[in-house]
Amino acid sequence: MLLTNYHTHHDRCKHAKGDVEAYVKEAVKHNYAEIGMSCHTPHQNFPQMGTRRMDYSELATYFKDIEQAQKKYPQIKVLKALECEYFPHLHDYMTELKQQTDYLILAQHYIEIDGKFKDAFHFTKPEQLNVYASCIEEALATKLFAILAHPDVFMTLYPRWDEACEAATRQIAQAALDNDVILEVNANGLRRGKQTYQDGVRYPYPSEKFWSIIANEFPTVKVIVNSDCHNPAYLNDEYMQMARDMAKRLNLNVIERL
Ligand SMILES: [Zn+2]
Ligand SMILES: [Zn+2]
Numbered sequence: 001m002l003l004t005n006y007h008t009h010h011d012r013c014k015h016a017k018g019d020v021e022a023y024v025k026e027a028v029k030h031n032y033a034e035i036g037m038s039c040h041t042p043h044q045n046f047p048q049m050g051t052r053r054m055d056y057s058e059l060a061t062y063f064k065d066i067e068q069a070q071k072k073y074p075q076i077k078v079l080k081a082l083e084c085e086y087f088p089h090l091h092d093y094m095t096e097l098k099q100q101t102d103y104l105i106l107a108q109h110y111i112e113i114d115g116k117f118k119d120a121f122h123f124t125k126p127e128q129l130n131v132y133a134s135c136i137e138e139a140l141a142t143k144l145f146a147i148l149a150h151p152d153v154f155m156t157l158y159p160r161w162d163e164a165c166e167a168a169t170r171q172i173a174q175a176a177l178d179n180d181v182i183l184e185v186n187a188n189g190l191r192r193g194k195q196t197y198q199d200g201v202r203y204p205y206p207s208e209k210f211w212s213i214i215a216n217e218f219p220t221v222k223v224i225v226n227s228d229c230h231n232p233a234y235l236n237d238e239y240m241q242m243a244r245d246m247a248k249r250l251n252l253n254v255i256e257r258l
Helices: 020-029 056-072 088-100 126-141 163-179 208-217 238-249
Strands: 034-040 077-084 103-106 110-113 116-119 182-186 195-197 200-202 223-226
Touching: 020 034, 020 056, 034 056, 056 077, 077 088, 088 103, 103 126, 110 126, 126 163, 163 182, 163 208, 182 238, 208 238, 223 238
Parallel strands: 034 077, 077 103, 182 223
Antiparallel strands: 110 116, 195 200
């Protein structure tokens, strides 16, 4: 099996351990063929996106760190990337970032409803899922993004699987198919541990129900399994193996390389 990871953080985001080199070293240790560094995008004038990300002033050195690792570790391909939330007013900035990187990941951690930002880890209402799915549809149509991270993150706090979940899943899958975007099975949701919901005990994400719809109704959608590691030790941990096993068991159309 070809080992790769395209969703990797580092310490400048203020909630991860280890610098760029520490993650690359870990990947080399496990004989990875490729690692994509994809930390949270910094913003200049968008405080609503929070402080758990690098400062805009650090972006250039983040890129430089990746370039240094590319030179120092020729035995592995190191890619330059960012994990972004999309809003229409960011279109020019995202276009610029795409030009400066090998690929961009969309991770819609926030949606805007009535001028207020709501984070996807705390959705509890059907209308929030509708907005989330539409927001993703709009973002993927820009063709700026190669991967959609944890598309099923909306299930983190959502009390039970319902029609809104099914509709959101189908809308997201269709958008991925239409724009040739890869959907991500995200191992970091498994690291959060099983939780109790109204309809049973499950991991916050990946959602078995979400991915079953993908497997049954959208079998050609490309899927990638990513670690979303915030610690070098998590790059290829037991949760990553669980995520790979889940993708295999559900017979998803898994690709190993971008
Ligand atoms: Zn993070
Ligand atoms: Zn991430």
